[in-house]
Amino acid sequence: MTSWMVWSLLVVMCRAAGGESAEDQVVEFEDSNDTDPFVDDFEDIPYRGNIPSFISPLHYGIVLKANLRDWVYSGRTHVLINITEPCDQVPIHSAGLNISDVFMATYEPEGRGRRVPIMQVVEDKNQELLRIYPRRILYSGVYQLFIDFKNEFVSDLFWGFYQSSWTDEKGWKNKMVTTQFSPYWARHAWPCYDEPKYKATFKFFVDHESQYYALSNGAQESREPIRSGWVRTTFERTPEMSTYITAMIITNYRDIKGTTKSGIPVKLYGSHEKLQTSRRMLDTTIKTIDFLEEYFGVEYPMSKLDVVPVRRFGVAAMENWGLITAREDIANFDPTVHSAQWELQARVIMAHEVAHMWFGDLVTPKWWDNIILKESTVSWFMVFAADAIFDDFNFSDEYMVTYELIRGMDKDSSVNSRPAIANPESQDEIMNLFDEITYQRGGNLFRMIYHIMGPAPFKAAIHNYLSENAFNTAQMTDLTQNLQDEAPEYDLKSLIERYTLQKNFPVVHVKMLNRTHILVTQERFLFTNKEAVDDSPYNYTWHIPFTYTTDAERVDKVQILTERENIVELSKPATWIKVNNDFRMYYITNYDLVGWKKLYHQLVEDHTVFTTTDRIQLLSDLLNLVTADKLDITFPLQFLTYMKKETEFGPWKLATEHWNHLINRMSPAEKFAAKIYARDLMDEALKEVVKLNTSYNKPIKERLLQFVLVDTGMTVDHPVAHEFIDKLGELSSATSGEGTEPGIVYLQKLRRAKTDKKYWTELLHTLPSMKNPDDIRDTYWILCDTNNVTALKALLENSLQGSEDTQQEALDIISKTKPEVVWKFFKKNYDRYYQLYGKSQFTMAYLIQIVTEMLNTSDMKNDVKSFFKSNDPGTGEPGMMAGLEQIAENIRWKKNHRHKCRNFFFTYARKHAKGKN
Secondary structure: OOHHHHHHOOOEEEEOOOOOEEEEOOOOOOOOOOOOOOOOOOOOOOOOOOOOOOEEEEEEEEEEEEEOOOOEEEEEEEEEEEEOOOEOOEEEEOOOOEEEEEEEEEOOOOOOOOEOOEEEEEEEOOOOEEEEEEOOOEOOEEEEEEEEEEEEOEOOOOOEEEEEEEEOOOOOEEEEEEEEOOOOOHHHOOOEOOOOOOOEEEEEEEEEEOOOEEEEOOOEEEEEEEEOOEEEEEEOOOOOEOHHHOOEEEEOOEEEEEEOOOOOEEEEEEOHHHHOOOHHHHHHHHHHHHHHHHHHOOOOOOOOEEEEEEOOOOOOEEOOOOEEEEEHHHHOOOOOOOOHHHHHHHHHHHHHHHHHOOEOOOEEEOOHHHHHHOHHHHHHHHHHHHHHHOOOOOHHHHHHHHHHHHHHHHHHOOOOOOOOOOOOOOHHHHHOOOOHHHHHHHHHHHHHHHHHHOHHHHHHHHHHHHHHHOOEEEOHHHHHHHHHHHOOOOOHHHHHHHHHOOOOEEEEEEEEOOOOEEEEEEEEEOOOOOOOOOOOOOOOOOOEEEEEEEOOOEEEEEEEEOOOEEEEEOOOOOOOEEEOHHHOOOOEEEEOHHHHHHHHHHHHHHHHHOOHHHHHHHHHHHHHHHHOOOOOOHHHHHHHHHHHHOOOHHHHHHHHHHHHHHHHOOOHHHHHHHHHHHHHHHHHHHHHHOOOOOEOOOOHHHHHHHHHHHHHHHHOOOHHHHHHHHOOOOOOOHHHHOOEOHHHHHHHHHHHHHHOHHHHHHHHHHHHHOOOHHHHHHHHHHHHOOOOHHHHHHHHHHOOOOOHHHHHHHHHHHHOOOHHHHHHHHHHOHHHHHHHHOOOOOHHHHHHHHHHOOOOOHHHHHHHHHHHHHOOOHHHHHHHHHHHHHHHHHHHHHHHOHHHHHHHHHHHHHHHHOOOO
């Protein structure tokens, strides 16, 4: 018997048309190679939901034979489909596959099916479909479809079924193949119904060389030798799931193990060397499962969970059900190598993917227009879970505001923003939904709803939603109804609609009429009103969840304001008011100048009256209002002087990022004066943090604060920062191993490279021989911090040479290179960048935006427009639009604010010189 005939005899369990389970007797057929293979085609074709509603899959049996020596594989998809209306064709998604045979049969639970004669099979490349035409009409019933195919493991993309590798402790590169299917790349690996609404059960059989092992969504059922040097791995049947979260990995990693409280085995994979320090991420994964199982009141749906690092990866991590894949520096996070900043991110990214096991995997959006149901929800649950697991950082407020909310608002302040629920009509539009609106804005929408409803009603609503829709698909209206049912005192339906069906968000203007009454008005917030149109079904009005703090009280009970103009009565007379406690509601607040000055004087007198998150909000609101030309920049610069007493990480992170942004826009003389201002404001805080030890084992907030202040201190030439770094001693690879925070080690190297040209040159020469991706990344960043244009061009060229490691870091290199240099290089090498990143979900848009957003003249703006008229941005179009809008804002900023900044900094510097500041 041929191998295909053996596979055709596999017995799989599947659901009959009536909903009952029955044994699937697979129809035998001979191997056939006399069909001309279809032509490979990986073109980016527009994609719409194009499978008729009366055809749906019930179960897949997928058999693969993987040859990692030649990077090829062959396989068979055997899918049971349910047809509910008469039809003359059966379409199934297939893209770029070499189809060798197609066969159909009826499904008979009690016996063999009858062959269905096929007239022709047509490959529809435009729709990425294989269209199968039977000789006669097919009537309602369950049918079996068999498709034999061949393919190569992709080498030039991070999507589909593609090649990767990992390096062991001896420096040997080990082969690996892995999948990344979200949102529509499963069809590039094997024929399937590749839309989220088509859930089915899956059973995988994989033939591979015995030195490797295979991983998939289900637990391994068996591993049996089939011939010399080859084995067959069979996996247990999965629950009903969508194709984009199916996964397959073949490699030879090692693993460490743990078990959840409910008995779920969890494994984390990696090289032997990296696993020695990866226990933190394994523990984080297990604790997140334990917490979410209890909180949701719904058991973890799979029988196991594997976490696998992938060196070549186009996203941070992926929530394949039961098989999470992640960047190596996340899955194998190492506190001796990776900074506190990265540890913070690794924690929430892992919690994000674990939360997906319920939101997205157990309950899946019916279509990509409701991506909010999976990505936005878990962007809240990741920090909610992190707060329950870790006690060394305020994730639900400080992290969410500092890293998520502010970033989301920056994107959402544009005329080129979009509603949170948007119906994509092409593959590019689907990819572009994976953006700040979905993750940052959407996550903060659910944070807002949580604080409106309160903990108990919100928890009950989430439990009900998951229980009612388990192993099925849903739409936002389903979740909205569950939320509304648990909080009948609020009109959550109307509030949610206004925050999801229209773009942008409100600015809330607050004015105290007297000590007990305030006037609250709202309007649409945009960085610029140019080209803005009123295209909202709600006329750009929102229901405003209102909370406040005064000098007399803090009121967290939410009041919903539904009008454009509202009068609010305070329960106690007050002198000043600060609205939106802990920045938990998704809007910014503007006070009249009297109100702002009262808040400033309170901060100067005692800034601890406000929470850390409240102080971050005040700074963020001020800076956004300046960008929108609603405030003169002089006042925020004066407002920031309260920070001479600030001791918390969040406000310092926001302030120092703003300073660096300002300094980069200035002439040398202006920079000199601005640095005097920055040094003075951070002087006391910097002197305190350099007294702390530099261990990576100290609390994460101390490590974060120390790094951001020392890093900024070096940027503004504060002598305390330079002295601190210089005293830490000679650099060596052992420095980190002895316990020094990796971020400080990085600053040591940066300091030495800036003061020692010989050391800079040594780093450049050792770069090609470096094996560790983390060392490569840090070295590139250090080398990019130079004024040598020739050297920068050489570094950019080096990043495109084809190394897996340099390709991963190319975007970071670009982001740290001078804008005028990188734009010229990018134009010259656009075809190479497009080949590497043009089909990536996020990368091309991010790449185009960071290349263009720091340009600041009309000529540069026209150059960008002209370039993309003749060069297709592809999936990068949103980045191009954002970049052009940012260039316009840069031009406007120079016109409206630069001279005011210059005057403020020169005046401050003169007063400082006289000791009168």
